[in-house]
Amino acid sequence: MEVFTKERLLQVHERISPYIHETPILTSRLINEIADCSIYFKCENFQKMGAFKMRGATNAILQLSQEDQKKGVVTHSSGNFAQALSLAAKSLGITAYIVMPSSAPQVKKDAVKTYGGIIIECPPTLKNREETAQKIVEEKGATFVHPSNDIEVILGQGTAALELLQKQPHLDLVITPIGGGGLIGGTALAVNLFAKSAKTIGAEPFEVDDAYRSLISGTIETNQSTNTIADGLKTQLGDQNFPIIQKHVEEIIRVxxxxxxxxxxxxxxxxxxxVEPSSAVALAAVLKEPAKFKNKQIGVxxxxxxxxxxxxxx
Amino acid sequence: MEVFTKERLLQVHERISPYIHETPILTSRLINEIADCSIYFKCENFQKMGAFKMRGATNAILQLSQEDQKKGVVTHSSGNFAQALSLAAKSLGITAYIVMPSSAPQVKKDAVKTYGGIIIECPPTLKNREETAQKIVEEKGATFVHPSNDIEVILGQGTAALELLQKQPHLDLVITPIGGGGLIGGTALAVNLFAKSAKTIGAEPFEVDDAYRSLISGTIETNQSTNTIADGLKTQLGDQNFPIIQKHVEEIIRVxxxxxxxxxxxxxxxxxxxVEPSSAVALAAVLKEPAKFKNKQIGVxxxxxxxxxxxxxx
Known part of the structure; x- marks a missing residue:
């Protein structure tokens, strides 16, 4: 397992800062009253392209050599990461190839095009997506960037929690939703390195509770069905982020x-x-277990x- | 017609400031690109109870004598003003009687109760509402506060534009939606008194274009039907705000x-x-007439x- 230090995460933050927003931290008196604790919402909905994924995508590109950057990057995603990699690449003047299933909704394709990404369609199976991405790596020399199972992506996502902890160092708990594991992985690293005493908690829909089951079984579990409104959380953990989650995530609450x-x-x-439905999963977890959070300082x-x-x- | 001075509006602002939020002014690079101008959004959606009406309600109560305050206030409204007067009264430790049609949706009744207002139901006609309110004035000695056709309410609403102009003195135009005339009236006064050269423009749905027709005919017009998504804009102007609008509003754009x-x-x-649909009417007006707004500094x-x-x- 790689060694993660304060210095490394601070370097990542410094590297991506010119290209991302330092998003606001909001509070709500009424929600604090309802939840009987103090919640600090780190608002990545106000991030560029509307999600934290801009952080990881930017870092993944910036740590490539100049030469590799010129050849472009490729990912397979039909969600926020496709848009994030497209916009990050555009900002840096390089090419992003986005492998998308031909069945993806037009609105998702349009969003990627708006941000300058080049869409390559493929039949809608994981095998086809991986093969199509691999072909672009070989033909164009582009670097493959996984949406969540890539250390530089994970570290980039961790900078949101880093910014939160720099402003609110005395948090007791930091909660994130769990999808592919990039956000919770990066957050857990940041909390472990920078919080005075906080722990990281994950929040997951019952309908896609693969991460919850993975922590119990000790191996990466998958979902048989993905029937949830939290459409950003349907993906599974990967071998890069799972060990981090096993080591640093206190527990996973299902809603x-x-x-x-x-x-x-x-x-x-x-x-x-x-905020998108996936984001509400973290607040739902706080509201579900009031005894656990009572009078605590919570980062969401x-x-x-x-x-x-x-x-x-x- | 009353005399309005800078000092008077500043006094109103000073009086209500401890009880309201100074709301943020937001901008959007993308919307500016689409509209080809610079728009400064004064965000009263972040005001207490979620609307500018908190300003006017607070001012209407605060300018009463201590003795009158003790007897409470009464209004007839089933919308934001009912909630605003309830919350303003609660903050000041006095009673707000809210006359509502018995047909009003439960969610509106609940909102008023949450803010501590006392609901008095009446049959759903304007005559019944006025008579019921009058009865409370007589029985309780409460002061009637009209949601929009009351000078102190109008001046209170004008403080949103005052705050905007204090931060952005070089605006060319300030735009508000038009419902009962309280917001546009107060805004027009503030712009007239405090802007270097800005003009006030109103925005109104075609479906309830009573203000547009009123400016043409010179008398207060009503709507035959109120079939609009902008549910805050269904009411008519009144004799207090109409002269202000006639004098200080440059034009009304219908959408x-x-x-x-x-x-x-x-x-x-x-x-x-x-933001609520009524708020979007102002941006819709800007997008409808690009030639008019091109390269201008716009307050919304x-x-x-x-x-x-x-x-x-x-």
């Missing part, structure tokens, strides 16, 4: 779809900010704010 | 329901903030963020 929707409405209605990483309102009837 | 929805989605998706008052997400299927 129902109803609990996620209630937390989502609470944030929208009371804080007047748009709001992962993003990319909601497709064309899907919602006004 | 379609489709244009309102598009502007609403643009703010939600790009700025990641919740975001009136509020109270959206009932129970109505929206997630």
């Amino acid at each position: 129902t779809e109803e609990e996620i929707k209630n937390a989502l409405k609470l944030i929208w209605e009371r804080m007047k900010i748009i 990483i709001i992962s993003g704010g990319n909601v497709d309102f064309n899907q919602i009837q006004l | 379609t329901e489709e244009e309102i929805k598009n502007a609403l989605k643009l703010i939600w998706e790009r700025m990641k903030i919740i 008052i975001i009136s509020g963020g109270n959206v009932d997400f129970n109505q929206i299927q997630l």
Whole structure:
């Protein structure tokens, strides 16, 4: 396992800072009253392209050699990471190849195009996605960047918690949703290195509780179905982030779809900010176990704010 | 007509400041690109109880004598002003009587109760509402406060534009939606008194274009139907605010329901903030007439963020 030091994470933060926003930390008196604790929301919904993934994508590109950067980067994703890698690459004047299943919604394809990414369509299976990405690596010399299972991506995602802890060093707990493991992995590293005494907790929908089961079994588990509103959390952990999670994540709290929707409405209605359903999973976990969080200082990483309102009837 | 001076508006602002938020002014690079101008959004969706109406309600109460304050205040409203007067009264330790039609949605009644207002139900006609309010004035000695046609309310609403102009004195235009005329009236006064050269523009849905027609006819017009998503804008002007609007509002731009929805989605998706449909009417007006606003410095008052997400299927 790699060695992670304060210096390394600080270097990552310094490297990406010119290309990302230092996002605000918001609080809500009313939500604190309801939850009976003090919650500090680190608002990555206000990050460039609307999600924390901009941090990891930027770091993954910046740590490449100039020569490798020129050949471009490639990933397979149809979500926020595809947009993040496209925008990060555009900002740095290089090419991002995005492998997407031909079945991906047009709105996702359009978003990637808006940010300058080059879409390569493939049949909608994981095997096809991996093979298509591999072909681009071979043909173009582009570097493959995994959306969550890449150490430089993980470290980049950890800078959100780093910024939060620099402003709020006395947090007792930091909570993030768990999808592919990049955000929770980076957060757990940052908390372990920089918090005075905080622990990291993960939050996951019951419907895709692969990470919860992985911690119990000790091997990376998958989901048989992915029937959740938290569409950013359907992916599985990887061999790079799982050991970090095993070592540094205190526990994983699972929540129902109803609990996620209630937390989502609470944030929208009371804080007047748009967050995506995946982000509400962390607040849902706090509301689910009041005894655990009572009177504590809690950091919650709001992962993003990319909601497709064309899907919602006004 | 009353005399309005800089000193008077500054006094109002000083009086209410301990009880309201100085709301943030946000900008969006992307919306500026789309609109080809620089827009400064004064975000009253982050105001206490989620709308600018908190300002006027607070001022209306604070300018009463101690003795009158003790007897309470009464209004008829089923919208944001009912909540605003309830919360303002609660903050000041006095009673707010809210006359509401018995047909008002439970969610609106609950919101008023949350803020400590006492609801008095009446049959759903304007005549009944006025009579019921009058009865409370007589029985309780409470002071009637109109949601929009009251000079102290109008001056209170004007403090949002005052704060905006204190931070951005070089605006060319300030735009607000028009409902009952309180916000646009107060804004027009503030702009007239404090802006170096700015003019005030109103924005109104075609479906409830009573203010537009009133400016043409010179008398207060009403709406035959109120079929708009901008539910805060269904009311008519009054004899207190209409002369101010006639004197100080440069023009009124009307927009379609489709244009309102598009502007609403643009703010939600790009700025990641919740604003209510009425607030999007002002941005819709800017997007509708690009030639008029090109390269200008525009202030937009975001009136509020109270959206009932129970109505929206997630």
